[in-house]
Amino acid sequence: MPELPEVEVVRAGLEPAVTGALVVGVDVHDARALTRHPGSSAEFEASLTGRRIVGAARRGKFLWLPLATSTPHGDPADAVVAHLGMSGQLLLRAPAAAPERHERVRMIVDHPVHGELGVVFSDQRTFGSLALDPLVPTVDAAPGGWGTPAPSVPAQVAHIARDPLDEAFDxxxxxxxxxxxxxxxxxxxxxxxxxxxxxxxxxxxxxxxxxxxxxxxxxxxxxxxxxxxxxxxxxxxxxxxxxxxxxxxxxxxxxxxxxxxxxxxxxxxxxxxxxxxxxxxxxxxxxxxxxxxxxxxxxxxxxxxxxx
DNA sequence: GGAATAACCTGGATGC
DNA sequence: TGCATCCAGGTTATTC
Incomplete structure (x- = not known):
């Protein structure tokens, strides 16, 4: 069951593969993977396609991929938020790799160094989810979590405390x-x-x-x-x-x-x-x-x- | 307002 | 062998 160490291992694995990558395709196989997302599957796919990922961050068991704004040098205003629930996995696969047994969402990203990659969200028990969420300022003005210097967190993560390994843990x-x-x-x-x-x-x-x-x-x-x-x-x-x-x-x-x-x-x-x-x-x-x-x-x- | 509980979900293990 | 039941547990809505 993914707790802090497991989610951090996933975040650290994703970071070099997705930072700077452009989302060139999104395919939602199972809408239950978007229970935290306020819109439809089609809207999620359309909103995410064409966006550039600028990092991989984590607080507690939540991880998020901040997205670049259209404004040059502007701070990210939103992010793809992921929670693995009990059985969620984020896997890096070849873009055309065969579907995982419990695959729910597949994103295809184009990285300037690694080329095209598939970022697969697989989840047996469907307690995990993905969402597009606006970033909001942290209440203590410290970085939002591991993997980001920005003092912001996704809105749906803002209510949880920092984790005990966070330098700003109170x-x-x-x-x-x-x-x-x-x-x-x-x-x-x-x-x-x-x-x-x-x-x-x-x-x-x-x-x-x-x-x-x-x-x-x-x-x-x-x-x-x-x-x-x-x-x-x-x-x-x-x-x-x-x-x-x-x-x-x-x-x-x-x-x-x-x-x-x-x-x-x-x-x-x-x-x-x-x-x-x-x-x-x-x-x-x-x-x-x-x-x-x-x-x-x-x-x-x-x-x-x-x-x- | 705080605390406790139910519900969501799937598949492996177990018992009959 | 096949079926029914139990169990695992993160989060959140509901109830007390």
């Missing part, structure tokens, strides 16, 4: 938000308006590393515990990024269709019944809303005030 705001949340810390970590880019896998891993029970009330975490959690979040995300992300199956791959290797370093997620790497106690799985949390019942003691 640690004080993060701690303040935790202190005001009367909810389980696991649930709060998945709230993209508190800190973005974290999903079920890395939330479980960071909580294991910080020895915090997933049902601990966020507002009752001490400043020291909140700082430790933030440090572990960053550590887990950076390690996963270095390993190319986490792949359990063919659902997450980079732009070349290759898997990441972080799954071999997981300590809690998906390891139900296996011994904890610290103390040997079997990892436990508990239901959490419509998903699950994995933790060590010995290292991550459930506090008496634990939220449910």
């Amino acid at each position: 640690e004080r705001r993060f701690r303040t938000r935790l202190g005001r949340k009367d909810s389980a810390i696991k649930r709060v970590l998945l709230d993209q308006t508190v800190a973005s880019g974290i999903g079920n896998i890395y939330a479980d891993e960071a909580l294991w590393a910080a020895r915090i029970h997933p049902e601990t009330s966020a507002r009752l975490l001490s400043t020291r515990a909140a700082n430790r959690l933030l440090a572990e979040l960053r550590g887990v995300l950076l390690k996963a990024l270095a390993e190319g992300g986490t792949s359990f199956d063919a659902l997450y791959v980079n732009v070349n269709g290759e898997s990441g290797y972080f799954s071999r370093y997981l300590h809690s997620y998906g390891r139900t019944g296996e011994p904890c790497d610290r103390c040997g106690t079997p990892i436990k799985r508990i239901a959490f809303g419509n998903r699950s949390s994995h933790f060590c019942p010995r290292c991550q003691r459930k506090p008496s005030h634990a939220s449910t």
